[in-house]
Amino acid sequence: MTEPAHGEAHGERLGARLNWLRAAVLGANDGIVSTAGLVVGVAGATDSRAALLTAGLAGLLAGSMSMAAGEYVSVSTQRDSERAALALERRELRESPEAELDELTRMLADRGLSRDVAREAAEQLTERDALRAHARVELGIDPDQLTNPWHAAWASFLAFTVGALLPLLAIVLPPADWRLGVTVGSVLSALILTGWSSARLGAAGPGRAVARNLAGGALAMGVTYAAGTLLGAVGV
Template sequence: MTTPETTPHSNEPHQSSETSKLNWLRAGVLGANDGIVSTALVLLSVIAAGSSRGAILTAGAAAVIAGAISMALGEYVSVSTQRDTERALIAKESAELRDFPEEEHEELVEILSDYGIPSHIAEDAARGIESNNPLSAHLRLELGIDGEDLTNPWAAAFSSAIAFILGAILPMLAALLTTPANGALVVTVVTILTLALTGFVSAKLSATHSGKAAIRLVIGGALGLAVSYGIGLLFGAAVA
């Protein structure tokens, strides 16, 4: 007999808190990836232009600060809009349950029936659900919203900024610990290896093919690095 600890689905994230945690982890990996790519592109273009060590590090630091602030502001605005929308939907659903209880009941029965539940069982199930917490049930089944776990714009902004900075650390260290003469090669190698790692991690978190995710990131990053290096060479030649 299968025990609860060894059931096939025992490790699946059915709880909303677990799903939310996975979403934050994925967002963190994506933020780190943005930090890696954008910082490396700036560094490589400045190195290719023939800039001094001080100018290279100054440009890199400016890219990290600007990128982290931009990520935080963008995430704050986006998540705030989502939170406002969720609150408006909750208020609307609450009013509908108060003013049109029978219509909302029929809607819940229809939703349950769409999952393949026989109509008479769906009717009883809907009554049972509504006797406990009808608003929560309608929010989850109709709108996919957890009224007790709304998105937090401040947490999203902070985590995005931190993830960006953490991702930018490796390209910055590569530029800091090398000379302008071989800086382009070192930054490129570090960036490619880091992108491969973030691709592997993001694939593991998403339970997808890790090789494909890493290859996509590496190819995209390599193309971006090549373009940035070429622009830096052209700019440096033009200034010279």
């Protein structure tokens, strides 16, 4: 029973890493699209580098802080739920150990083990660490690796910031005549990369993901640029 448990743990850790990578790619994608839409919209109204830099930095900070706060709240709620589930499991093990042993046996048998092998495995796992066994098999939780809201918040903050820096730098660094073209080209290239990466991390074909990414980014920039141009024309 040792090898399957080790393999399962390894697979879960790999899955968790892939989920973090996918979340980082999506966070960067959000930073690219939202900041690009903002600065391109402002570029439609003015060619002032100071205005573009101010708008871009404001969007970067607001977006990254919003992402971090949202992720912190979400993951904190998840961790609270995990802790509550572990506390309930701990109480059930204390009050009804035989019923919990039968339950663990049944769950292992449902995974394909024979009844006798499942019973033996359940007894060995219970003797070694009953709470960990039930947490892993029944709840899908590792008691030693509960989700950390601060890690999630910082990861979201950094991913969004990295993504947002691309359109911000692309709009303020080139000469005025080149800004829009450089920004649009840089953003669409980056969206191809993030769309491809998210698809590959999810073991899906990249074609549709890239197309959706490009369409969403182009639409965001087109709408905000049109709005900015209109507002600039009427002198707002």
